[in-house]
Amino acid sequence: xxxxxxxGGGLIGTAxxxxxxxxxxHVTVVAGDPGQAASGVAAGMLAPLTESAFTETAxxxxxxxxxxxxxxxxxELERVSGLPSGLHRTPTLSVAGGTDDAxxxxxxxxxxxxxxxxxxxxxxxxxxxxxxxxGPSVRGGLLVERDWSCDNRRLWTALRVAAxxxxxxxxxxxxxxxxxxxxxxxxxxxxxxQLLAADEVVIASGAxxxxxxxxxxxxxxxxxxxxxxxxxxxxPRLAHTVRAFTQGSEVxxxxxxxxxxxxxxxVEEQGFDARVTAGGVYELLRDARQVVPVTAEYELSECRVxxxxxxxxxxxxxGPTPLAGLTVGVGMYRNGVLLTPLVADVLAGWVDDAHxxxxxxxxxxxxxxx
Amino acid sequence: xxxxxxxGGGLIGTAxxxxxxxxxxHVTVVAGDPGQAASGVAAGMLAPLTESAFTETAxxxxxxxxxxxxxxxxxELERVSGLPSGLHRTPTLSVAGGTDDAxxxxxxxxxxxxxxxxxxxxxxxxxxxxxxxxGPSVRGGLLVERDWSCDNRRLWTALRVAAxxxxxxxxxxxxxxxxxxxxxxxxxxxxxxQLLAADEVVIASGAxxxxxxxxxxxxxxxxxxxxxxxxxxxxPRLAHTVRAFTQGSEVxxxxxxxxxxxxxxxVEEQGFDARVTAGGVYELLRDARQVVPVTAEYELSECRVxxxxxxxxxxxxxGPTPLAGLTVGVGMYRNGVLLTPLVADVLAGWVDDAHxxxxxxxxxxxxxxx
Numbered sequence: 001x002x003x004x005x006x007x008g009g010g011l012i013g014t015a016x017x018x019x020x021x022x023x024x025x026h027v028t029v030v031a032g033d034p035g036q037a038a039s040g041v042a043a044g045m046l047a048p049l050t051e052s053a054f055t056e057t058a059x060x061x062x063x064x065x066x067x068x069x070x071x072x073x074x075x076e077l078e079r080v081s082g083l084p085s086g087l088h089r090t091p092t093l094s095v096a097g098g099t100d101d102a103x104x105x106x107x108x109x110x111x112x113x114x115x116x117x118x119x120x121x122x123x124x125x126x127x128x129x130x131x132x133x134x135g136p137s138v139r140g141g142l143l144v145e146r147d148w149s150c151d152n153r154r155l156w157t158a159l160r161v162a163a164x165x166x167x168x169x170x171x172x173x174x175x176x177x178x179x180x181x182x183x184x185x186x187x188x189x190x191x192x193x194q195l196l197a198a199d200e201v202v203i204a205s206g207a208x209x210x211x212x213x214x215x216x217x218x219x220x221x222x223x224x225x226x227x228x229x230x231x232x233x234x235x236p237r238l239a240h241t242v243r244a245f246t247q248g249s250e251v252x253x254x255x256x257x258x259x260x261x262x263x264x265x266x267v268e269e270q271g272f273d274a275r276v277t278a279g280g281v282y283e284l285l286r287d288a289r290q291v292v293p294v295t296a297e298y299e300l301s302e303c304r305v306x307x308x309x310x311x312x313x314x315x316x317x318x319g320p321t322p323l324a325g326l327t328v329g330v331g332m333y334r335n336g337v338l339l340t341p342l343v344a345d346v347l348a349g350w351v352d353d354a355h356x357x358x359x360x361x362x363x364x365x366x367x368x369x370x
Numbered sequence: 371x372x373x374x375x376x377x378g379g380g381l382i383g384t385a386x387x388x389x390x391x392x393x394x395x396h397v398t399v400v401a402g403d404p405g406q407a408a409s410g411v412a413a414g415m416l417a418p419l420t421e422s423a424f425t426e427t428a429x430x431x432x433x434x435x436x437x438x439x440x441x442x443x444x445x446e447l448e449r450v451s452g453l454p455s456g457l458h459r460t461p462t463l464s465v466a467g468g469t470d471d472a473x474x475x476x477x478x479x480x481x482x483x484x485x486x487x488x489x490x491x492x493x494x495x496x497x498x499x500x501x502x503x504x505g506p507s508v509r510g511g512l513l514v515e516r517d518w519s520c521d522n523r524r525l526w527t528a529l530r531v532a533a534x535x536x537x538x539x540x541x542x543x544x545x546x547x548x549x550x551x552x553x554x555x556x557x558x559x560x561x562x563x564q565l566l567a568a569d570e571v572v573i574a575s576g577a578x579x580x581x582x583x584x585x586x587x588x589x590x591x592x593x594x595x596x597x598x599x600x601x602x603x604x605x606p607r608l609a610h611t612v613r614a615f616t617q618g619s620e621v622x623x624x625x626x627x628x629x630x631x632x633x634x635x636x637v638e639e640q641g642f643d644a645r646v647t648a649g650g651v652y653e654l655l656r657d658a659r660q661v662v663p664v665t666a667e668y669e670l671s672e673c674r675v676x677x678x679x680x681x682x683x684x685x686x687x688x689g690p691t692p693l694a695g696l697t698v699g700v701g702m703y704r705n706g707v708l709l710t711p712l713v714a715d716v717l718a719g720w721v722d723d724a725h726x727x728x729x730x731x732x733x734x735x736x737x738x739x740x
Contacts, residue, residue: 230648278600279666282655285648296649300673 001026004351005188005198007175007212008032008205010039011152011336012329014159014168015344016202016351021166023352028196029163029170030188038206039156041227041306043254043262044086044337046070047147049117050094050243051334052108058362059315063335064117065359066342067146073341074150081162086154088257090241093122093131095141095291097246102139105245109142119144131240135293138244149241149254152337171196175205177213178326185326188212200351202327207272207307209330216322219368220330222272222307225265226280228288229302232259235294244291251287253295261295263288265306276303308333311368318346318363319356327351328365371396374721375558375568377545377582378402378575380409381522381706382699384529384538385714386572386721391536393722398566399533399540400558408576409526411597411676413624413632414456414707416440417517419487420464420613421704422478428732429685433705434487435729436712437516443711444520451532456524458627460611463492463501465511465661467616472509475615479512489514501610505663508614519611519624522707541566545575547583548696555696558582570721572697577642577677579700586692589738590700592642592677595635596650598658599672602629605664614661621657623665631668633658635676646673678703681738688716688733689726697721698735 002025006013009031017027034040045051048063074085096102109119120143127141128134160170173190178201180186187197203209207222232238238255254262266280281303288295311317311331316339321328329347332339346360356364372395376383379401387397404410415421418433444455466472479489490513497511498504530540543560548571550556557567573579577592602608608625624632636650651673658665681687681701686709688699699717702709716730726734 228648233645275603275669276671277666278598278655278668278670279659281670282652282659282666285652286656288648289652296647296652298648299645300648300651301646303670303673 002200003028003198004200004202005030005196006202006204007188008203009034009170010037010204010206011156011159011340012206012332012343013202013204014156014163015340016204016329016347017168018159018163018166019344019348020352021163021168023348025352027168028198029168030173030175030190030196031170032174032205032208038306038308038336039152041225041304042152042337043227043252043264044150044152044155045092045147045241045252045254046150046338047092047144047241047243048338049112049119049144050092050142050147052112056315062316062342062359062363063338066339069341069345070148077158077162080165081158083158083161084154085158086151088149088151090149090239090255091143091145092147092241092243093127093141093143094243095127095134095245096139097137097244097290099139101245101247105140105142131238131242133236133238133292133294134242135291137290147241150337151256155337155340175212178323180215180323180326184324200325200327202329202347202351204329206309206330206332206336209309209328218317218328218330218365219312220309220317223310223333224268224270224273225306225308226276226284227262227264227304227306228281228284228300230261230263230295230298231301232261232298235297238292242291244287246287246290249287251284251291253288253292260301261298263295272307274305276305316343316363317365318343318360319350319365321365372570373398373568374570374572375400375566376572376574377558378573379404379540380407380574380576381526381529381710382576382702382713383572383574384526384533385710386574386699386717387538388529388533388536389714389718390722391533391538393718395722397538398568399538400543400545400560400566401540402544402575402578408676408678408706409522411595411674412522412707413597413622413634414520414522414525415462415517415611415622415624416520416708417462417514417611417613418708419482419489419514420462420512420517422482426685432686432712432729432733433708436709439711439715440518447528447532450535451528453528453531454524455528456521458519458521460519460609460625461513461515462517462611462613463497463511463513464613465497465504465615466509467507467614467660469509471615471617475510475512501608501612503606503608503662503664504612505661507660517611520707521626525707525710545582548693550585550693550696554694570695570697572699572717572721574699576679576700576706579679579698588687588698588700588735589682590679590687593680593703594638594640594643595676595678596646596654597635597674597676598633598651598654598670600631600633600665600668601671602631602668605667608662612661614657616657616660619657621654621661623658623662630671631665633665642677644675646675686713686733687735688713688730689720689735691735
């Protein structure tokens, strides 16, 4: 039975481990501190269309492909884990705070229409009919029925349980180096001196992927994000994910089924700076309150920092590396939750079967070689 | 040896217990959850003059009297506890955000001058000379050399140690009722059924003072305050306590010796509502950032809720009650830290010696009798 080590115990690492175990592999996950992982901080938008304001065509195709896998992925996961997957079929409103923002969103709507992704433009009156909690400053926006969300903490728990049930083992540690011999990965060495051997190694350690002493460059850097969680309690609740643009700055509010609302996120090139800052929290609360005024009455239940794994072109790095037996699945940037089903399938197919799904071929490490 | 029960383990209760033990009494403190007490949440301003915008003449005299006791109180406490008292001899700047606010502060300055409390008016340029971290919106303000501050958490620790060293015993519990017989208090009964007997009972339970099943009305209610703590880290630090008024709303920033800055506080008639709200935190961060812009870069290290013990006239209730053997020291509202030395002296004198200091006579419960 082939053995695989997965470096990283977040959503991607756990999902890959689960998929490999389903294929009969003997899998060990080397997990860092779960309190640090972006998997526990993310807002969990499954929103390739409203996110496409930021993405290229090939990446949009990748994101849409993963969204198409989401329902069956969630159903399977719920069946085998016996737990909720966290999938929440709430539509998204992408709204504009100013007239410039409205013009840009209308352009985005037309661009999506032209590519076969219809979305509906709502006037400010129609918007407030659909979502009465929106504030008076909102000028109009797009309704996107299929941009959903997922409670990433529930998803993570369900994935861990599903993986454990198939015998996936987890060890805690920080991977200092990938061991290799004659151009082939042979295992990993952890900070506390453990040597773990395996036939295959998968790097799924998110923002930390650049720190494993690899014999080639893996261009992943942490992009700090501050994220808040509010609790509605008995106050009125949002029925949509709301993404708002005001003078170029963006805020999103992602409601959970229990009345929690995730408000995100700052985007800061600060390395692994772990500080929740007064200014970061201020800006998120200010924007949230402007778009959905009732949030000012909500409880502020959590302020957290996470680090998005970013690459030079903000797209993932998937599949083979210059070392035989070493596979990567990193750089999901703002779309880690969305991409979890696809990346798990792609990496498991590559590791177990040497087959790389065509949708992933534009995203191999090779593109950075030149 | 007379025995006294002190209901409340906050600053006031602990200081009274210490003073009574110094007089040879056998003292037991019945303390609630320390995580709930205002003593751990307060900003610790010792600022009777800049606070006097809110107070009557008799209360100003009381506050000033307590300030005069502060230095010797702190010296004695440090000597006997071996710990820092938290006293911080940083002057206060009371600054104005708008022209209306400036006019009101100038009036306050004249009013204080007339009463023999000189304070200096600084132009906006002079203010920034004194405190370079002030933002451009500040119009001018008062420099008050003797309005200091105290790190209330350090103070509380030192008081507990000092009291313990003199044999003060602490039991944890919620006091449901004061037991009494023939018009005299005989002890207390706690929620878990304990009956504690004593010769004297002192109520020093802050915002909870109205909940002990007393046979008379003690008009104390909780006034919710949200308070933030920021950490400067390596960023520039404030050299003054800054109190700022902008369009009638107030924010204060109280620096600690370790780079922490306490930012307070909302004033909310919400009973014992424990929620840190998005709107409360937003307003504090907004005002702090306007007055001292660099705070936006500070770490937001804590968001807490406390409950000020308030009375109908916002002044304390000190001394005797309709029950013989039952003394109260509650209702310090915004000035609990400032009033700790005075209230401890006054209550110990009354309980141990039946002597009520004249400064306290306007503040007995009797004033609410009519």
